[in-house]
Amino acid sequence: MAKIDDVARLAGVSKGTVSNVFSQKRRTSKSVTEKVLRVSRELNYVPNHIARSLVTKKTMAIGLTIPHGNFFFSVFHNQFINGVVLEASIYGYRVLLDMIPIEEVKTPSLASYPIDGAIVLGPMEQDERINLLHQNQVPFVTVGQIINDGLHEATTVNNDNNRIILDICDYLTGFGHRNLMFLNAGKHMTVSIERTKAFAQAMQKHQIELQPHMVHYKPDIHSDEYMTYGYDETVRMLGERKEKVTAIIADDDRTAFSVLNAINELGLSVPEDISLFVICGDLSMMHQVTPSLTGMDLQPSELGSQSVKQLMHKLGVLEGGYPNHVTVSSKIIERSSCSPVFGGNESVSK
Amino acid sequence: MAKIDDVARLAGVSKGTVSNVFSQKRRTSKSVTEKVLRVSRELNYVPNHIARSLVTKKTMAIGLTIPHGNFFFSVFHNQFINGVVLEASIYGYRVLLDMIPIEEVKTPSLASYPIDGAIVLGPMEQDERINLLHQNQVPFVTVGQIINDGLHEATTVNNDNNRIILDICDYLTGFGHRNLMFLNAGKHMTVSIERTKAFAQAMQKHQIELQPHMVHYKPDIHSDEYMTYGYDETVRMLGERKEKVTAIIADDDRTAFSVLNAINELGLSVPEDISLFVICGDLSMMHQVTPSLTGMDLQPSELGSQSVKQLMHKLGVLEGGYPNHVTVSSKIIERSSCSPVFGGNESVSK
DNA sequence: CTGAAAGCGCTTACAG
DNA sequence: CTGAAAGCGCTTACAG
The missing domain is CATH 3.40.50.2300 (Response regulator)
Structure with missing residues (x-):
């Protein structure tokens, strides 16, 4: 796998410039852009997502936790997931399935979640998932009301x-x-x-x-x-x-x-x-x-996309005010x- | 977020030692282990998954690509996903949903996939997903036969x-x-x-x-x-x-x-x-x-778990020989x- | 069993 | 518009 240094050397520019060509965070002159792109193609170069994440502090992935052990999910879950995946893709986010029941995870939070935020479907009275997310300080929105612990202002989307x-x-x-x-x-x-x-x-x-x-x-x-x-x-x-x-x-x-x-x-x-x-x-x-x-x-697909929208606001991807509670009609x-x-x-x- | 240096300093050990306590790749003395763990808990420290991935070259995630645009997936998909997620969890792998149709991805492969391998469900005659995976050199297994291009030995699981x-x-x-x-x-x-x-x-x-x-x-x-x-x-x-x-x-x-x-x-x-x-x-x-x-x-759940097993062999997570083609009974x-x-x-x- | 140092592959101020 | 250097937070030989 070619890396950024290889491209920089062959294109006769600095790594910073190569970086800019791909991230488009700063303009690069047309000639330089083309040269870098051509060399990248030759070397089959693609920026390393992990390395990028380490410095930007963004994984561009959101977690989806569904409370199922044996995973017989119903059509509701099906449509809900569809809504989430589709909406997330709009903002360039991928969806990480996180459905293993807490008890079965040998070492929960053995490492930080490689996600920028999470969506919690079907919260329960005492929800370990929520505690875990709080503890790891990952922003999340729940689909369904959560029992307010008085400590945190929850963000939810729900039917009435x-x-x-x-x-x-x-x-x-x-x-x-x-x-x-x-x-x-x-x-x-x-x-x-x-x-x-x-x-x-x-x-x-x-x-x-x-x-x-x-x-x-x-x-x-x-x-x-x-x-x-x-x-x-x-x-x-x-x-x-x-x-x-x-x-x-x-x-x-x-x-x-x-x-x-x-x-x-x-x-x-x-x-x-x-x-x-x-x-x-x-x-x-x-x-x-x-x-x-x-x-x-219940418009499960709408519940899914709305929860992503709320999360995007929480992550600062979407600008402007947004209510903490969104109700999806039925x-x-x-x-x-x-x-x-x-x-x-x-x-x-x- | 506390980092490894903080823990090392407070525990009076080196970062390497803290690292070992969490990764368990080398033994650490009981007293040191306990001290590190205690300090970590105090600081609410958890290893950064991304930083770890950068050096280990492993994301501990596999991608799942399902060929659906509007995402009306059937019960078959449902059960299949269940099988995949459950089996993957056994090896500590998470599942990244990758269902966006190629045409709709604005900049495909703008960055490398943050996955160690992929499972491709329902391959098609000319399958862009497979080309992309080849190009990015990510190991994959297909569920369903692929038209052999003569160049690569495919790994598949399929019904007869x-x-x-x-x-x-x-x-x-x-x-x-x-x-x-x-x-x-x-x-x-x-x-x-x-x-x-x-x-x-x-x-x-x-x-x-x-x-x-x-x-x-x-x-x-x-x-x-x-x-x-x-x-x-x-x-x-x-x-x-x-x-x-x-x-x-x-x-x-x-x-x-x-x-x-x-x-x-x-x-x-x-x-x-x-x-x-x-x-x-x-x-x-x-x-x-x-x-x-x-x-x-068709035993969709079995198709799912078998495909994960094959992938684990490809990734070297599972040892021993494994056939390139697995047939799931029906x-x-x-x-x-x-x-x-x-x-x-x-x-x-x- | 433990430490010091190099390095994983990027991005990002800073300077020009 | 571009470059040189520092740094993201870990792991991993190497030495002891």
């Missing part, structure tokens, strides 16, 4: 989870549903906590008594039940315990599919017997399934998996 | 695409199907080329005349038709042109869903009227859908979307 749950409940009760079952995300995720609170509020608003069987949490990713969450809860609540549920809200596409499967097995159908509402999920895919699933579009996409309760409020009696 | 297509065709013809439609991947991907060849062979084997409407290619990712590929071809061939297709082979889950949707709209059903076979796709998801989809498990998962042709060979007669 409160609004989302209220809207969904309004939508379903508008169809006459009063026996809802909400399959929430993992218990310790802050998004989950926000949603549960909102769900309780919604029940109160519609004067529905909040019962224990109405809210469930996705099992830990490491457990066996993780993959069959939707199926299991549906069979348990509707099949075994005969709860009179008429509408189910599923946390994501995988859960929704799995609920659908259980409903079919129980000899019931959607939306005739049970309405099924999915939070997020791939729009194109939800549409292709029969019945097509009514759901809330809206209900009506398809055919939700319908009025058969016979109106029939399910309430008995 | 020939076997796969033959197996699928055997399976379907075994059910009496003779009018197949194959919705292949993008035209310029090498996997697509392999499969088309195999499909022609299979038709010959079963003495079925190969007709133009039997093989289709996924549109370019940038085109509008990309997302509706399966739907479009199904409606066009079965609806408009009334081709007597009885079995459809879909390239991936998204395509399969979209075919399913078209079939439903045409008033037909799976598997009664049309058998649907999906190559790859999320096993858990395929299972949850109704009808559950029969498909070929097998048919029978579910309920394929069945015998109604009335045996009825579909052959006009």
Whole structure:
């Protein structure tokens, strides 16, 4: 690999000049520029990114931490990553995947992160990732609320989870549903906590008594039940315990599919017997399934690109003021998996 | 940020010793180790990854290039990435996402890649990514065959695409199907080329005349038709042109869903009227859908981890001989979307 | 087991 | 517009 000295010597200029030709931080005369470029091509020379980073203190990479152990990420993650990668590329940043669960990293922070900043997806109540980032002083933005420790002003991008749950409940009760079952995300995720609170509020608003069987949490990713969450809860609540549920809200596409499967097995159908509402999920895919699933579009890709924009502001790449909290809008996409309760409020009696 | 000199001074040792405590390349006495560690903790010191990389010539990161512009990646990509990230973490490597299409990178290789090696998913006939890697002399392995240029011995991991297509065709013809439609991947991907060849062979084997409407290619990712590929071809061939297709082979889950949707709209059903076979796709998801989809498990996660293993051998991280070509097995998962042709060979007669 | 010194390949004031 | 020199924060022979 040719280095800057080789080029400088052959082109008859100083290393500083070669450096400027590539970094374009100072103008170089046309003749010199051309000569340097020609020699570089001959020698197959390309500036060493690492050496450059050492002095500029910039790696031009951002870290993306996704809280997954076994890595079954859903379409939401998929689209989110897309948004991040695409937006980051605009500013010349690469994306470093950092998804190993803390416990499994033998020597966390054995060396400093080679990143300029980080994006933390799905923060949890006690989030080691965030502590680590603070400790290493790497700027970050979280996607999802973090429990404020009072010490640091967090930068976040988030959906309006409160609004989302209220809207969904309004939508379903508008169809006459009063026996809802909400399959929430993992218990310790802050998004989950926000949603549960909102769900309780919604029940109160519609004067529905909040019962224990109405809210469930996705099992830990490491457990066996993780993959069959939707199926299991549906069979348990509707099949075994005969709860009179008429509408189910599923946390994501995988859960929704799995609920659908259980409903079919129980000899019931959607939306005739049970309405099924999915939070997020791939729009194109939800549409292709029969019945097509009514759901809330969380705009994961937008969440991704917004989080990058915020980070760029934090890094000083983007100029101008920027709010610490950005809310990405969401809206209900009506398809055919939700319908009025058969016979109106029939399910309430008995 | 504290640096190595600060620690050395405060601990009363040389920088070299501090370095050794962290790198563990040479033993240090217990007392010195403890003192250094204590001081480091006090100063919140962590070795600078970049500075280390400059001298060791190792970034401890591998690049992952996925050929997607608009980033609608399927479950296959999802699982593949999982496999890569998990396996890489075992060797202490991080994964750098490198998915920006070449055309959109303003100044490709303006600086050297800060990676030790790369994994190239889904190589194409003329693949710029591969040229770039060659040029920058970064070791890489491809997932999928590459057209051998005769100059370099490629390292690849792949499914046995020939076997796969033959197996699928055997399976379907075994059910009496003779009018197949194959919705292949993008035209310029090498996997697509392999499969088309195999499909022609299979038709010959079963003495079925190969007709133009039997093989289709996924549109370019940038085109509008990309997302509706399966739907479009199904409606066009079965609806408009009334081709007597009885079995459809879909390239991936998204395509399969979209075919399913078209079939439903045409008033037909799976598997009664049309058998649907999906190559790859999320096993858990395929299972949850109704009808559950029969498909070929390509083991994307295994493809991912194997490719990392090969790369580690190339980088000298893993010792011992290793084949240049690794084939990951695949097998048919029978579910309920394929069945015998109604009335045996009825579909052959006009 | 430890230290002093050179060097990894760049960029960046400083001077002209 | 260009050059000479210092320095980014580590690791690594070499010597002891």
